[in-house]
Amino acid sequence: MSPDPERFPEIAHRLLAWFFRHRRDLAWREESDPYRVWVSEVMLQQTRVETVGPFYRRFLERFPDISTLAAASEEEVLKLWEGLGYYGRARSLHRAARALSAERGGRFPEDPAAVRALPGIGPYTAAAVLSIAFARPLGVVDGNVVRVVARLLADGGDPASAGLRARVLDFVERSFNSYHPGWINQAWMELGALVCRPVPDCPACPLAFTCRAFQQGRTGELPARRPPAPRPVRKGLLYLLLPPTADAGLRATLTALAAGAAVDSLPDTAPLLLVRRPSRGLLGGLWEFPNVGEEGAGEFCSTHHLQTLGSPGPEVRHAYSHFEVRLRPVPGVLERDVRLAGWTEQRWVAAGELGRYPRPRVHIKAMRRLGLGG
Numbered sequence: 487m488s489p490d491p492e493r494f495p496e497i498a499h500r501l502l503a504w505f506f507r508h509r510r511d512l513a514w515r516e517e518s519d520p521y522r523v524w525v526s527e528v529m530l531q532q533t534r535v536e537t538v539g540p541f542y543r544r545f546l547e548r549f550p551d552i553s554t555l556a557a558a559s560e561e562e563v564l565k566l567w568e569g570l571g572y573y574g575r576a577r578s579l580h581r582a583a584r585a586l587s588a589e590r591g592g593r594f595p596e597d598p599a600a601v602r603a604l605p606g607i608g609p610y611t612a613a614a615v616l617s618i619a620f621a622r623p624l625g626v627v628d629g630n631v632v633r634v635v636a637r638l639l640a641d642g643g644d645p646a647s648a649g650l651r652a653r654v655l656d657f658v659e660r661s662f663n664s665y666h667p668g669w670i671n672q673a674w675m676e677l678g679a680l681v682c683r684p685v686p687d688c689p690a691c692p693l694a695f696t697c698r699a700f701q702q703g704r705t706g707e708l709p710a711r712r713p714p715a716p717r718p719v720r721k722g723l724l725y726l727l728l729p730p731t732a733d734a735g736l737r738a739t740l741t742a743l744a745a746g747a748a749v750d751s752l753p754d755t756a757p758l759l760l761v762r763r764p765s766r767g768l769l770g771g772l773w774e775f776p777n778v779g780e781e782g783a784g785e786f787c788s789t790h791h792l793q794t795l796g797s798p799g800p801e802v803r804h805a806y807s808h809f810e811v812r813l814r815p816v817p818g819v820l821e822r823d824v825r826l827a828g829w830t831e832q833r834w835v836a837a838g839e840l841g842r843y844p845r846p847r848v849h850i851k852a853m854r855r856l857g858l859g860g
């Protein structure tokens with residue numbers, strides 16, 4: 487149930503007054519250029535606001551417009567994205583920039599259907615860019631906005647359900663009135679991020695006057711919660727491979743490093759094998775050490791003529807949104823010039839050069855722990 491229609495102007499007015507007083511100073515906040523808004527929205531998908539700022543600035547410094555991004559190599563784009571995660575976003579952004587450059591002279595479209603047809607742009611991102619850059623009256627509904635509106639309406643629906651999302655979207659779009667939809671959308675998200683947080687600060691809220699959950703004393707139970715799904719753990723081995731010509735000293739140092747011993751790092755010139763993931767799928771196009779699930783390790787070594795030099799070292803862990811990965815480093819030698827199955831490229835890379843390659847977070851962690859590649 488929505489509030490009385492005559493309340494929407496007051497809601498919008500109070501919300502915006504609060505927003506212009508309390509909003510955070512974010513790098514993309516004053517942007518209305520569609521390309522810059524688009525980049526910020528893509529980076530913000532599944533990533534915290536505090537994390538995005540430096541990546542956003544660096545990215546736009548190197549790629550100030552669609553044409554510059556379109557002209558770059560995928561590898562350079564991924565390198566600038568390194569550490570932000572969800573690399574499919576970067577590849578889609580790049581592909582979309584290439585399409586816009588080739589078909590529209592590098593201009594971002596204003597037509598919602600054309601925007602949604604671009605790679606990596608769903609209804610949420612399309613609505614965000616179009617409302618902020620072109621003042622289109624399209625509501626933007628993220629988890630923060632669902633929380634705020636579910637409380638305002640005392641709506642106990644499942645926050646992940648299409649039904650509640652549609653009610654929230656309708657509510658947000660009715661709140662635009664004659665204001666700029668981009669500002670109103672950002673104000674709803676900001677209220678959820680700063681005030682109507684999981685534990686809300688209702689006395690500081692500009693909308694407490696109309697909030698049913700607050701008035702009914704139900705802010706703690708709304709929105710409805712689902713028990714979190716357990717995050718599966720994928721355990722595997724990560725191979726630090728030297729070429730067969732590697733001398734005994736190098737082999738001994740690598741073996742000690744993998745075991746977690748406090749020894750000097752490998753010389754910067756020591757060659758280690760890096761492999762490149764296929765360009766589609768999670769972490770696509772990134773470079774990493776060869777790795778395999780624990781259960782497949784024996785077959786992996788025998789198929790690829792891979793001789794291990796020691797036992798697996800201490801685990802390196804990284805949590806992704808839907809699973810956790812735990813890899814243990816194993817020192818070894820690739821005895822023959824074999825092509826490893828499952829990757830699109832492989833290269834011997836000097837230890838001091840590893841940091842030049844875009845890599846998944848768990849491999850960066852492993853390299854740092856081993857004193858390799860930064």
Ligand code: SF4
Binds near residue numbers: 637638
């Ligand atoms: Fe959220 Fe409290 Fe404001 Fe209601 S009054 S919208 S629960 S912060």
